[in-house]
Amino acid sequence: MWVMKVGGGCLRDAKAFLQLPILLRQAYPDAPRLLVVSAIGKTTNHLLAIAQAASRPDTAQVELLFQRLRTFHEEIIEALLPSSQKLKEKLHERYWRPLWQRIQTLLQLPEEGGPAVDAILVYGELISSEIVHAYLEVQGFTTEWIDARQLIVTDGSYPEPNVLLGPSQANVDAQLLPLFRRSPLVVTQGYIASDLRRRSVTLGREGSDYSAALFASMLKAQGMIAWKDVGHIYSADPHKYAEAQPIPHLSYQQAAEMTYYGAQVLHPRTLQPLQEKNIPLYIRPYFNPSEVGTVINEKVAQNLPPIRTHRKGLSLIEVQSLTLSRIDLEELLHTLHLEGIEPYFLQTSVHRVALAVQADPELLERWQANAPPYWEVKMHHPIVLHTILHPSPDSEVPNGESLYLQRSPRGLHWIAYET
Ligand code: ASP
Numbered sequence: 238m239w240v241m242k243v244g245g246g247c248l249r250d251a252k253a254f255l256q257l258p259i260l261l262r263q264a265y266p267d268a269p270r271l272l273v274v275s276a277i278g279k280t281t282n283h284l285l286a287i288a289q290a291a292s293r294p295d296t297a298q299v300e301l302l303f304q305r306l307r308t309f310h311e312e313i314i315e316a317l318l319p320s321s322q323k324l325k326e327k328l329h330e331r332y333w334r335p336l337w338q339r340i341q342t343l344l345q346l347p348e349e350g351g352p353a354v355d356a357i358l359v360y361g362e363l364i365s366s367e368i369v370h371a372y373l374e375v376q377g378f379t380t381e382w383i384d385a386r387q388l389i390v391t392d393g394s395y396p397e398p399n400v401l402l403g404p405s406q407a408n409v410d411a412q413l414l415p416l417f418r419r420s421p422l423v424v425t426q427g428y429i430a431s432d433l434r435r436r437s438v439t440l441g442r443e444g445s446d447y448s449a450a451l452f453a454s455m456l457k458a459q460g461m462i463a464w465k466d467v468g469h470i471y472s473a474d475p476h477k478y479a480e481a482q483p484i485p486h487l488s489y490q491q492a493a494e495m496t497y498y499g500a501q502v503l504h505p506r507t508l509q510p511l512q513e514k515n516i517p518l519y520i521r522p523y524f525n526p527s528e529v530g531t532v533i534n535e536k537v538a539q540n541l542p543p544i545r546t547h548r549k550g551l552s553l554i555e556v557q558s559l560t561l562s563r564i565d566l567e568e569l570l571h572t573l574h575l576e577g578i579e580p581y582f583l584q585t586s587v588h589r590v591a592l593a594v595q596a597d598p599e600l601l602e603r604w605q606a607n608a609p610p611y612w613e614v615k616m617h618h619p620i621v622l623h624t625i626l627h628p629s630p631d632s633e634v635p636n637g638e639s640l641y642l643q644r645s646p647r648g649l650h651w652i653a654y655e656t
């Protein structure tokens with residue numbers, strides 16, 4: 238069993254779809270495969286823009302964006318399928334019409350945020366997976382399709398719900414596994430799931446990698462392949478740094494550390510389900526399927542080059558003791574933890590502590606308002622945490638950039654204002 242994930246950056250237009258059958262004929266064609274797809278191109282951003290326009294409420298903008306999105310999808314269908322009318326009608330009945338109704342509800346009850354928006358966002362993946370399914374059938378593949386919301390169950394907490402593994406596994410066993418007896422290739426969606434009351438939820442932006450990892454774990458797959466537009470993990474952003482090089486191999490831990498410090502290539506939650514079952518993850522270039530890409534498994538990679546990442550949108554908290562006693566670090570971390578705020582960076586001296594955290598500014602203000610009177614608290618946002626993992630002796634911080642700096646053989650970290 239293989240689980241393969243194809244992201245929206247791969248399925249960005251009709252031409253990019255042509256790559257899909259080529260790659261499926263090449264990669265483990267004789268094994269059962271689950272294909273997990275994201276919304277096409279920037280569809281999720283587009284749906285978010287519709288939801289935002291609806292909650293302003295801006296009816297004209299909503300209509301314009303909705304029409305544009307629908308036309309974008311219909312043009313892809315027309316380019317891919319000889320008899321596109323049937324699929325267009327099916328999509329109208331099953332998706333565009335109910336989506337339009339959801340949007341109307343949001344226009345009428347604009348105060349309804351979060352979960353109501355999720356109920357709109359799920360349509361991107363539902364529609365793309367139907368198009369993929371229909372296209373693969375036309376290309377001669379026997380495929381089944383299943384709605385991932387029937388399979389992955391969460392506690393419904395917003396914005397990143399916790400997946401309930403027991404019920405999800407039971408659904409996979411009862412509903413997904415039998416499909417493989419009918420067809421070795423099954424298509425489903427990434428990113429979308431349901432809560433215990435069967436309402437739609439999403440797993441957090443770019444969450445399709447995570448969905449695929451969950452499926453790989455529940456199906457006890459031999460491996461997971463994430464087909465990506467950029468089909469390797471690089472040591473730095475190759476668009477920005479000439480020295481960026483593809484990394485052939487990382488351990489789960491090493492890859493997790495990179496995503497923790499902001500590497501965009503994988504959704505941070507992806508690695509855990511894979512590590513638990515020791516399932517290797519292959520990141521491979523969608524447009525160049527003969528290349529190997531990056532392998533992530535339990536073996537620790539030696540001799541890694543310096544790896545450069547950054548995490549934006551953080552806040553810097555500076556706490557100074559107003560008495561002569563030192564700051565009680567345990568108390569400080571505990572009060573933050575109670576608000577769900579965890580630090581990415583921490584530096585202490587006797588009377589001062591600096592932390593970089595990711596949190597909603599409103600939450601931070603509340604925390605600050607409740608801080609004990611013997612602390613003076615200052616905040617700065619947005620700031621960025623730069624990291625170079627395994628720095629070389631000549632890895633340098635750009636001149637004058639850092640507000641705080643830490644260096645050890647394992648990592649060089651510094652905080653700067655976001656520019
Ligand atoms: N379509 C979703 C997003 O853009 C999920 C994903 O792409 O992984 O965030």
Ligand code: MG
Pocket residue numbers: 244245246275276278281443
């Ligand atoms: Mg996407």
